[in-house]
Amino acid sequence: MNIRIVSSFKEIDPESWNRLSGTCHTKLDNYYNPFISHAYLSSLEESGSAVPRTGWQGRHVLVEEDGRLKAATFGYAKSHSQGEYVFDHGWADAYERAGGRYYPKLQHTVPFTPATGPRLLVARDESKAKYNAILAQAVKQETVSLNLSSAHFTFLRDGEWQALEAEGYLHRTDQQFHFLNHGYGSHEDFLETLASRKRKALRKERRAALENGITVEWLTGSDLTEDIWDQFFAFYMDTGGRKWGRPYLTREFYSLIGERMPEDILLVMAKRGGRYIAGAINFIGSDALFGRHWGCIEDHPFLHFEVCYHQAIDYAIANKLDRVEAGAQGEHKLARGYMPVITHSAHFIAHAGLRRAIDEYLRQERADVEAVGEYLREHSPFRRGEQLEQD
Incomplete structure (x- = not known):
């Protein structure tokens, strides 16, 4: 040895x-x-x-x-x-x-x-x-x-x-907060497991997040062009600069993972007026979706929750993944179905x-x-x- x-x-x-x-x-x-x-x-x-x-x-x-x-x-x-x-x-x-x-x-x-x-x-x-x-x-x-x-x-x-x-x-x-997928057929099936007041609040939150003409797209594989990475990196730099002072990841990192493992990446991107305004990067494992970080160039009520948490649940249910790991900390995730x-x-x-x-x-x-x-x-x-x- x-x-x-x-x-x-x-x-x-x-x-x-x-x-x-x-x-x-x-x-x-x-x-x-x-x-x-x-x-x-x-x-x-x-x-x-x-x-x-x-x-x-x-x-x-x-x-x-x-x-x-x-x-x-x-x-x-x-x-x-x-x-x-x-x-x-x-x-x-x-x-x-x-x-x-x-x-x-x-x-x-x-x-x-x-x-x-x-x-x-x-x-x-x-x-x-x-x-x-x-x-x-x-x-x-x-x-x-x-x-x-x-x-x-x-x-x-x-x-x-x-x-x-x-x-x-x-x-x-x-402690972290993870969404656990108990074989839900749809996001509505998941919502039906919540208390009535919580269910109504989340439905209202999701509608409000997509007001002002905002739409959401899932990008993976060949969708991950250098232009898309340029836009996402701008989101990352804006949020990372405010949160950490100096973002950890370089622009080249995104090009390399986009080239080497594109099918393992899910970008959830929000668009308004024909341009992307926010996005979250997730990585796809065989049994889990791992949410990593997000950023935006426009502030809209509840958009962070929609892009980072609700859309991740949608993807996990649609692709029969066991769980979503939404990163470190954040008791606010509990109200959105992520358990400690x-x-x-x-x-x-x-x-x-x-x-x-x-x-x-x-x-x-x-x-x-x-x-x-x-x-x-x-x-x-x-x-x-x-x-x-x-x-």
Whole structure:
């Protein structure tokens, strides 16, 4: 067995990467996650979005036997905690006030992408339990050998956080809001599961969003021309500049994903007076639609909710997808049928004192996250019987 670390996806053969479970469309997998594809991850790098200059130095762990890639985890040495959506600024401040050096750290996640998905990637014909343990241990050893403060795996699938916890990583929970598709035949079928007052409010909201002559289009595949990307990027820059100060993704990133994975992308674009005025980008997995970010150049009441949430539900129902993951945070999603779902991360803290302090903090935080989720579920828009089914 050979374990090596590479700094660039240019050093990883796409065909070898595609043998890892979940990385590409194949009948051998039960699921496909577009964010762990070679196309997506390499585009982040080649576009200059996730590179050392922006604080993302590739540290991708490859496990090989007899020249064949058996397992991998994509990771980055980070000089900051931006673009992660699982916030550890408090940990960094506490450690550095105590005289420690928190950065650089290792971050095993998809940059700028708060979506659940595999982080411990194993070849389809190999033992996942065996290689999960090997990857977990390899990352711990790397953290210690480089004298780094910590290593973090975020937005993990079930099974992975348990495997990491068994290797000494600390378990952290958070909350997102997902639409769960219970085999609805149409958006109206979904609305019928809501309490009457909530149902009427959403119907009114959708009508109001499309006033002033606004129409909505779904663009995917060959629809994604460079002109369309120019227009969407203008939306992204406007909203991203106001929200983050400096948007994370470059214009070239959109050209690359449009070339490499166009069938995995859904742009929901709003048009008025013959021109596009707003849009949201989504990525299509085998069982889920992942909403990422939106932008606009005109403000209209409820248009954000229509483009980002209602249209995503329409698409998921029409294409029989199990769920819509609508990104980080946002209690306002609850009223639109997106239910609270626990998300998981795992953290290896090298310093024993810091590890004990964080472990105690996480015990209380997990209880708080569960309590908030329970409260929100009790106040969902669903009728009582339907609410129990959502739980």
